[in-house]
Amino acid sequence: xxxxxxxxxxxxxxxxxxxxxxxxxxxxxxxxxxxxxxxxxxxxxxxxxxxxxxxxxxxxxxxxxxxxxxxxxxxxxxxxxxxxxxxxxxxxxxxxxxxxxxxxxxxxxxxxxxxxxxxxxxxxxxxxxxxxxxxxxxxxxxxxxxxxxxxxxxxxxxxxxxxxxxxxxxxxxxxxxxxxxxxxxxxxxxxxxxxxxxxxxxxxxxxxxxxxxxxx
Amino acid sequence: xxxxxxxxxxxxxxxxxxxxxxxxxxxxxxxxxxxxxxxxxxxxxxxxxxxxxxxxxxxxxxxxxxxxxxxxxxxxxxxxxxxxxxxxxxxxxxxxxxxxxxxxxxxxxxxxxxxxxxxxxxxxxxxxxxxxxxxxxxxxxxxxxxxxxxxxxxxxxxxxxxxxxxxxxxxxxxxxxxxxxxxxxxxxxxxxxxxxxxxxxxxxxxxxxxxxxxxx
Numbered sequence: 220x221x222x223x224x225x226x227x228x229x230x231x232x233x234x235x236x237x238x239x240x241x242x243x244x245x246x247x248x249x250x251x252x253x254x255x256x257x258x259x260x261x262x263x264x265x266x267x268x269x270x271x272x273x274x275x276x277x278x279x280x281x282x283x284x285x286x287x288x289x290x291x292x293x294x295x296x297x298x299x300x301x302x303x304x305x306x307x308x309x310x311x312x313x314x315x316x317x318x319x320x321x322x323x324x325x326x327x328x329x330x331x332x333x334x335x336x337x338x339x340x341x342x343x344x345x346x347x348x349x350x351x352x353x354x355x356x357x358x359x360x361x362x363x364x365x366x367x368x369x370x371x372x373x374x375x376x377x378x379x380x381x382x383x384x385x386x387x388x389x390x391x392x393x394x395x396x397x398x399x400x401x402x403x404x405x406x407x408x409x410x411x412x413x414x415x416x417x418x419x420x421x422x423x424x425x426x427x428x429x430x431x432x433x434x435x
Numbered sequence: 436x437x438x439x440x441x442x443x444x445x446x447x448x449x450x451x452x453x454x455x456x457x458x459x460x461x462x463x464x465x466x467x468x469x470x471x472x473x474x475x476x477x478x479x480x481x482x483x484x485x486x487x488x489x490x491x492x493x494x495x496x497x498x499x500x501x502x503x504x505x506x507x508x509x510x511x512x513x514x515x516x517x518x519x520x521x522x523x524x525x526x527x528x529x530x531x532x533x534x535x536x537x538x539x540x541x542x543x544x545x546x547x548x549x550x551x552x553x554x555x556x557x558x559x560x561x562x563x564x565x566x567x568x569x570x571x572x573x574x575x576x577x578x579x580x581x582x583x584x585x586x587x588x589x590x591x592x593x594x595x596x597x598x599x600x601x602x603x604x605x606x607x608x609x610x611x612x613x614x615x616x617x618x619x620x621x622x623x624x625x626x627x628x629x630x631x632x633x634x635x636x637x638x639x640x641x642x643x644x645x646x647x648x649x650x651x
Contacts, residue, residue, distance in 0.1 A: 233634075233638075234631045234632075237634055238630055296638070299641075303633070312528040312529070312531040312532040313528070313529070316532060317629070319528070321590070323629065328633055390640055391633075391639075393629055393633060397538040407639055409633075411629060412538070413627060414454055414539060414542050415450045415454050417521075417539075417609060418449075418450035420583075420607045420609075420623050421514055422446045422449075422512070422513045423607075424583075425515075
């Protein structure tokens with residue numbers, strides 16, 4: 220079956236649903252209601268039901284949706300592989316925290332190699348990985364056809380390392396630096412910025428009692 | 436002037452604009468075009484212009500918008516204070532990375548206290564802060580009327596620490612754990628989850644060449 224092309228907003232919500240379903244599956248749950256997904260993902264139930272029908276997913280009245288089927292179907296839509304190998308750049312505190320972040324492997328994201336330019340870090344172990352010299356990046360990434368990278372370097376190094384990644388063929392960069400990195404078209408950058416999240420909440424704090432919706 | 440109440444989507448975009456404007460201001464820029472904001476925030480220019488007119492902000496033809504005025508106006512809308520004090524829970528690798536994250540103080544977010552329950556960490560310095568015993572949390576947070584917290588603890592401790600924070604009067608929790616924490620209504624939780632961001636990009640990777648839009 221050829222998949223439709225879904226708008227970004229739909230895929231954004233689907234990622235949130237999938238995230239939650241895998242958590243439920245882990246604790247041994249087998250079925251879930253649209254109401255539960257709604258509460259977990261912060262999306263209203265009408266929208267969830269619309270999404271699920273768009274994905275041609277059917278639940279059983281009074282029982283709900285089968286969690287494993289939803290996970291399989293959603294992974295199929297997203298195009299998730301069994302395993303997505305990731306190169307992590309930066310073996311400092313943030314890089315170490317990312318290596319130890321359990322949910323990544325549970326979703327098939329495997330940090331398969333880690334690089335740094337600091338001679339004191341190169342050769343050291345972080346988790347089960349030995350930190351490699353950033354000068355090996357191009358070779359290693361090309362040899363293993365790694366398409367995804369996480370950038371956890373200093374702001375000063377962000378653009379330079381990005382250029383190395385792009386030259387080595389990386390197509391997705393999850394950017395943990397505060398720098399707006401420049402990439403050619405065809406490369407996707409996702410940024411993770413606590414400042415934006417905090418700014419967003421200030422609005423609701425300063426208008427306390429006027430309600431807050433996580434949607435949008 | 437009494438401010439309107441804006442939808443969550445608008446405030447979400449406004450946070451992204453503000454984030455970018457402060458970066459421009461830092462490097463000495465004085466004016467900006469809606470096109471530049473558009474590129475930086477991944478929002479189309481028509482939407483930016485609509486937002487700016489909603490905020491009653493006016494630019495000069497051929498010159499653009501005054502950056503400092505935009506920052507002042509946007510902070511006013513968001514209700515940002517001179518300084519928002521934050522309690523950070525967890526002095527491990529992630530907590531240490533957060534303490535060292537420069538953009539926070541640049542936007543008025545000051546990590547004013549850090550807690551842990553590990554006897555080996557309590558009393559140690561992280562940045563300029565001495566790690567306090569988690570058992571002091573309630574007293575310290577109440578005394579300093581801290582309303583915002585960042586949760587960087589182990590998944591096992593996430594809910595327990597959340598309950599402590601809520602009891603101490605915290606109203607905003609930025610959750611870095613993979614756990615869906617439960618809070619009473621009136622408390623805002625923002626989560627930061629690399630898995631969701633990565634899942635989202637897989638869709639575009641698997642449909643390479645069909646274009647990607649960050650909006651949505």
